[in-house]
Amino acid sequence: MVIHEKSSKLLAKVKISGGGRCNVTHHCLQSSQLSKRYPRGERFLKKAFSQFSVLDTITWFESRGVKLKTEPDNRMFPISDDSQTIVDCLQQEVEKLGITVLTRYGVRSIKTRKGGFELEVDTQPTLFYDKVVVCTGGSPKLSGFDWLTQLGHRFQPPVPSLFTFNMPNEPIRKLMGLSVENAQVKIQGTKLQYAGPLLVTHWGMSGPAVLKLSAWGARHLNELNYQFGIQVNWTGGMKEQDIRAVMDEHLLVNRKAKILNRRLLGLPTRLWEFLIRKIEIRENITWGEMGNKGINRLVNILINDTYSVKGKTTFKEEFVTCGGVDLTEVDPKTMESKLVPGLYFAGEVLDIDGITGGFNFQAAWTTGYVAGK
Numbered sequence: 001m002v003i004h005e006k007s008s009k010l011l012a013k014v015k016i017s018g019g020g021r022c023n024v025t026h027h028c029l030q031s032s033q034l035s036k037r038y039p040r041g042e043r044f045l046k047k048a049f050s051q052f053s054v055l056d057t058i059t060w061f062e063s064r065g066v067k068l069k070t071e072p073d074n075r076m077f078p079i080s081d082d083s084q085t086i087v088d089c090l091q092q093e094v095e096k097l098g099i100t101v102l103t104r105y106g107v108r109s110i111k112t113r114k115g116g117f118e119l120e121v122d123t124q125p126t127l128f129y130d131k132v133v134v135c136t137g138g139s140p141k142l143s144g145f146d147w148l149t150q151l152g153h154r155f156q157p158p159v160p161s162l163f164t165f166n167m168p169n170e171p172i173r174k175l176m177g178l179s180v181e182n183a184q185v186k187i188q189g190t191k192l193q194y195a196g197p198l199l200v201t202h203w204g205m206s207g208p209a210v211l212k213l214s215a216w217g218a219r220h221l222n223e224l225n226y227q228f229g230i231q232v233n234w235t236g237g238m239k240e241q242d243i244r245a246v247m248d249e250h251l252l253v254n255r256k257a258k259i260l261n262r263r264l265l266g267l268p269t270r271l272w273e274f275l276i277r278k279i280e281i282r283e284n285i286t287w288g289e290m291g292n293k294g295i296n297r298l299v300n301i302l303i304n305d306t307y308s309v310k311g312k313t314t315f316k317e318e319f320v321t322c323g324g325v326d327l328t329e330v331d332p333k334t335m336e337s338k339l340v341p342g343l344y345f346a347g348e349v350l351d352i353d354g355i356t357g358g359f360n361f362q363a364a365w366t367t368g369y370v371a372g373k
Contacts, residue, residue, distance in 0.1 A: 001097070001098075001099045001100070002099070002100045002101075002102060002129070003094070003099060003100070003101045003102065004102055004105040004106070004107055004119075004121070005101060005102065005103045005104070005105060006104070006105070006106035006107075006122075006136075007103065007104070008103050008104055009103075010087075010091065010101065010103065011086075011087045011090060011091070013137070014083055014086055014087055014090070014361075015083050015084065015087055016083070017083060017361070018075075018077065018083065020082070020083055021077050021078070021081045021082065021083055022077060022078060022082075022083035022085075022086045022361075023075050023076070023077060023357065023358040023361065024057065024061065024068055024076050024077060024078065024086060024358060024361055025054050025057045025058070025068075025076045025358045025361060025362045025365070026054065026074055026075060026076060026357050026358035026359055026362060027054065027070040027074040027075075027076050028054060028074065029053070029054055029055055031046060031049035031050060031053055031054075032046065034049060034053075034054060034359075034362070035049060037354050037355050037357070037359045038352060038353065038354045038355075038359065038363065039161070039215050039216045039218065039322065039353060039354075039355070040156075040322055040323075040351050040352055040353050041327060041350065041351065041352030041353070041354075041363070044327045044330075044332045044350075044352065045332075045352065045363060045366065047332040047333060048332050048333075048335075048366050048367060048370050049366055051333075051366070051369070051370050051373070052365065052366045052369040052370060053366075054362060056369070057362060057365050057366075058076070060365075061078075061086075061089060064089050064092070064093065065089070066078055066085055066086065066089045067079045073208075073357070074357070075357050075358050076358055104122070105121050105122065105124065106121065106122040107119050107120070107121055107122075107147070108120045108121065108122060108147060109147050109150065110132060110134075110147070110148070110150075110151060110343070111150075112151070112340060113128065115130060116128055116129055116130040116131070116342065117129050117130075117131075117132045117342065117343070119132070130342065131342045131343075131344070132342065132343055132344065133335075133344040133345070133346055133368075133371045133372065134148065134343070134344070134345050134346070134349055135345070135346040135347040135349060135364075135367075135368060135371075136347075136349050137347060137348045137349060138158055138320065138321030138323065138324060138348040138349065138353075139158055139321065140158060140160070140321065141158065142155060142157050142158060142323075144158075145324075145325075145349075148325070148349075151337075151339070151340050151343065152339050152340065153325055153326065153329055153337065153339060153340075154325075154326040154329060155323065155324060155325060155326065155351075156322075156323045156324060156325075156326055156351040157323050158321040158322065158323030158324065159218055159219060159222040159321065159322050159323060160214075160218065160222070160312065160314050160320075160321060160322070161214060161215045161218040161320045161321060161322040161353050162211050162214055162215050162314070162320040162353075162355075162356055163211070163214045163312040163313060163314045164201065164203065164204060164205065164206035164210055164211070164214075164312065164313045164314075165204045165205045165206070165210055165214070165230065165307075165309045165312065166203050166204045166226075166309065166310060166311035166312055166313055167203070167204035167205065167307055167308065167309055167310065168203075168204075168310055168311070169308060169310070170204065170307050170308065171274075172200055172205075172274065172307065173200065173201070173202055173203065173204060174274075175200045175270050175271065175274060176200055176201050176202040177199075177200070177201075178199070178200045178268055178270050178271060179197060179198065179199045179200070179207065179268075180197065180198045180234060180267070180268065180271065181197055181236075182195060182196065182197065182235075182236030182237075183195065183196070183197075183198040183209055183232055183233065183234050183235075183236055184209070184232070184233040184235075184236055184237040185198065185205075185209045185210060185213050185230055185231070185232055185233075186230060186231045186232075186233075187213070187217055187220070187221070187228055187229075187230060188228065188229035188230060188231055188306070189228075189229075190217070190220065192213060192216055192217045192220065193213065194209050194210075194212045194213040194216065195209060195233075195236050195237050196208040196209040196212060197209060198210060198232070203313055204309065204313075205230075205307075206313075208356055208357070211355070211356045212355040212356060212357075214312070215320075215322070215353065215354070215355045215356070216355070218322040218353075219322060221312075226309065226310070226311050226312045227309070227310055227311075228309050229306060229307070229308055229309065230306070230307050230309055231304055231305065231306055232305040232306075232307065233302070233303045233304065233305075234265075234267060234271065234275070234302050234303075234305060235265055235302055235303060238265075238303065239303075240299060240303060243299050243302055243303060244295075244299060246264060246265065247264070247295060247298075247299070250262070250264060250287065251287055251288070254287045255286065255287050255288035256286055256287075256288060257286060257287055258283075258284055258285065258286055258287075259276060259281065259285055259286065259287055259290065260272070260273060260276060260283050260284075262287060264302070265302075275298075275301050275302070275305070276298075278301060278305075279297040279298060279300075279301050281294055281297070281298070320348070320353055320360060321348065321353065322351075322353050323351055324348060324349050324350045324351040324352065325345050325349055325350050325351060326351060327350060327351050327352070330345055330350065332370075333370070334370060334371070334373075335367055335370045335371035336371075344371040345367070345371065346364070346367040346368040346370075346371040346372075347363070347364045347367055347368060348360065348363075348364070350367065352367070
């Protein structure tokens with residue numbers, strides 16, 4: 001068995017993933033629930049997870065001396081908090097199995113020949129193999145798959161997934177570094193929404209709520225050329241009547257307190273002050289002086305704060321694409337091509353992508369295991 005690696009480094013994406021800690025998988029042990037975390041590939045992966053699940057991933061690494069831990073949000077990391085632990089484990093396994101690894105051996109084309117495949121390789125003689133597994137990852141452009149379309153496969157056009165929202169004209173960027181534990185973000189004019197931690201950055205908004213929303217809306221947001229409006233519910237999805245009930249109780253004991261000094265719902269101080277100024281309520285007003293109009297404006301901005309998005313930011317090192325090999329042309333039980341016997345696919349080269357949280361690695365481990373088996 002031979003691994004062809006185009007670059008000079010092995011497992012570079014694993015090394016830098018998860019801020020250098022490697023988010024190996026997600027502690028979701030029910031495959032039916034796990035598969036719902038994939039905007040593209042849910043039904044396909046549900047069949048594949050029956051062969052290699054999250055529990056199988058945990059067992060695989062731990063049986064090789066790599067203990068994993070589960071964080072409060074169910075992301076799983078090596079207890080070392082160092083992605084090099086995962087890199088070393090995979091490389092040791094390759095050495096133990098006697099697999100040959102050829103770096104700087106980029107494959108330019110794959111051609112079918114009697115009994116197998118002929119590979120045209122950079123600056124090397126043509127090579128012949130009886131079976132081939134393609135696990136080259138995603139491509140930012142459809143042309144990046146040209147060398148595979150020659151085999152007759154269709155590809156869903158790639159577009160970015162898991163990106164942050166740029167808001168060049170929004171003053172909230174001055175709150176960069178501020179995080180909200182649970183905010184609900186909705187794309188205006190659609191049903192697309194997601195709730196979770198939100199981070200304000202110097203270019204706009206990020207954090208799991210935004211990244212996961214970008215994954216579910218990847219194709220639609222691409223069609224909008226990343227120019228769209230969002231609505232933020234800073235309470236994480238509380239309804240208007242619930243907010244008003246909280247305010248009624250709050251008013252009973254805080255009528256004489258200045259609104260700036262008595263925050264609601266544990267919102268961060270900087271955000272609370274920003275929202276008060278945004279609805280143009282004077283800073284020294286007390287809760288008792290707010291009146292119905294003031295209360296209405298406050299309720300509205302808490303559950304329906306709006307922002308204009310103009311562009312996105314993706315991180316090249318952890319780039320995830322929506323798109324890839326059309327799943328109708330691949331057998332989920334084996335990862336073998338339905339068009340070309342002996343040709344297999346694994347990982348992000350398939351039209352599969354998950355939300356942030358370890359799901360993309362789990363899809364890679366699963367499809368890799370099934371194809372290898």
